[in-house]
Amino acid sequence: MKKLAIILVTFLSFYNLSAQKYMTRNGYIGFFSHTPMEDIKADNNQVASVLDTGTGEIVFQVLMKSFKFEKSLMEEHFNENYVESEKFPKSTFSGEIGEPSSLDLTVNGKYEVVVEGDLTIHGITKKVSAPGIIEVKNESIVATAKFVIVPEDYGIEIPGVVREKIAKELEVSVEMKYTRM
Amino acid sequence: MSSTFKVILLGLVILFLGGAIVGLIMYNKTDPDLSRVKADFVINPAKLFEEFAADEAAATEKYVGRIVEMTGTVTSIDKGSGTSISIRLGTGNFMGDVICTLTDEKIENDIKPGDILTIRGECSGMLMDVLLNNCVFVK
Numbered sequence: 583m584k585k586l587a588i589i590l591v592t593f594l595s596f597y598n599l600s601a602q603k604y605m606t607r608n609g610y611i612g613f614f615s616h617t618p619m620e621d622i623k624a625d626n627n628q629v630a631s632v633l634d635t636g637t638g639e640i641v642f643q644v645l646m647k648s649f650k651f652e653k654s655l656m657e658e659h660f661n662e663n664y665v666e667s668e669k670f671p672k673s674t675f676s677g678e679i680g681e682p683s684s685l686d687l688t689v690n691g692k693y694e695v696v697v698e699g700d701l702t703i704h705g706i707t708k709k710v711s712a713p714g715i716i717e718v719k720n721e722s723i724v725a726t727a728k729f730v731i732v733p734e735d736y737g738i739e740i741p742g743v744v745r746e747k748i749a750k751e752l753e754v755s756v757e758m759k760y761t762r763m
Numbered sequence: 764m765s766s767t768f769k770v771i772l773l774g775l776v777i778l779f780l781g782g783a784i785v786g787l788i789m790y791n792k793t794d795p796d797l798s799r800v801k802a803d804f805v806i807n808p809a810k811l812f813e814e815f816a817a818d819e820a821a822a823t824e825k826y827v828g829r830i831v832e833m834t835g836t837v838t839s840i841d842k843g844s845g846t847s848i849s850i851r852l853g854t855g856n857f858m859g860d861v862i863c864t865l866t867d868e869k870i871e872n873d874i875k876p877g878d879i880l881t882i883r884g885e886c887s888g889m890l891m892d893v894l895l896n897n898c899v900f901v902k
Contacts, residue, residue, distance in 0.1 A: 607841075607892060608864065610845070610847070627843045627845075627864050628849075628862065628896065630891050645888045645889075645890060647828065647887045647888055647896075648887040648894060650896065650897070652793065654792045654793060655792060671827075671888055
């Protein structure tokens with residue numbers, strides 16, 4: 583009987599932990615560069631992410647090769663010359679939602695949040711902070727955010743010949759549709 | 764102006780224009796439609812996942828950026844952002860599947876879990892699952 587109780591408590595503990603966790607394997611991260619010479623947009627619909635509504639922890643992982651550009655040559659330059667995808671195939675973000683205790687993500691609604699954490703691109707990790715919106719609708723959660731990154735902060739060098747075509751700051755958009763794990 | 768000089772000048776102009784046209788075509792080239800591209804590898808989802816799980820670096824070297832074709836059983840269909848759709852092909856391994864990403868205009872018929880499909884796509888690598896991008900259905 584004691585054994586059964588231990589098994590039950592262990593099971594319920596795991597159930598409670600997993601009940602707070604939401605996941606997506608096809609989240610979206612895109613970036614946009616605007617200069618007077620050219621607009622460049624890249625989309626990645628293969629982002630894996632886990633959100634723990636209990637602790638506010640949030641993790642993203644992306645493959646750089648999953649970013650798709652309108653033009654093949656841009657994609658080739660991005661992977662081979664700028665982010666060096668073969669050397670640094672993945673980018674990650676690991677952080678948390680500010681003041682998770684003030685949020686009740688078990689209740690349907692739209693919540694304005696600030697996410698802070700470590701963003702690793704091109705093998706270099708920097709602290710980032712971004713405002714976002716979390717929308718809870720029954721068993722699913724949609725999280726969106728926009729923020730700006732500077733490629734040079736991550737050791738990404740843009741050659742002078744294309745410098746005028748690529749913005750110094752890139753606007754990053756995030757959209758994750760989570761389902762309960 | 765001598766006729767030899769005219770011929771050289773014309774040659775240079777043709778060379779310059781030709782170069783400019785080729786450059787412009789190369790610059791504006793988009794991703795190929797994979798329905799018209801021969802696959803580099805024909806493999807089943809379980810085998811592809813197994814290779815990545817056993818040695819990710821070697822499988823990345825072998826498959827990433829290559830065109831992979833596979834026949835498998837659909838385990839789920841998930842709508843992503845915008846027109847993006849992800850179709851999961853089962854591997855029989857609880858650790859992960861193969862996720863094929865495509866746009867919804869490529870879907871002509873209703874697809875449901877249990878359907879057996881042949882899909883061709885460009886391998887992006889592995890996160891939790893092995894990922895294929897720009898996918899098309901092979902009829």
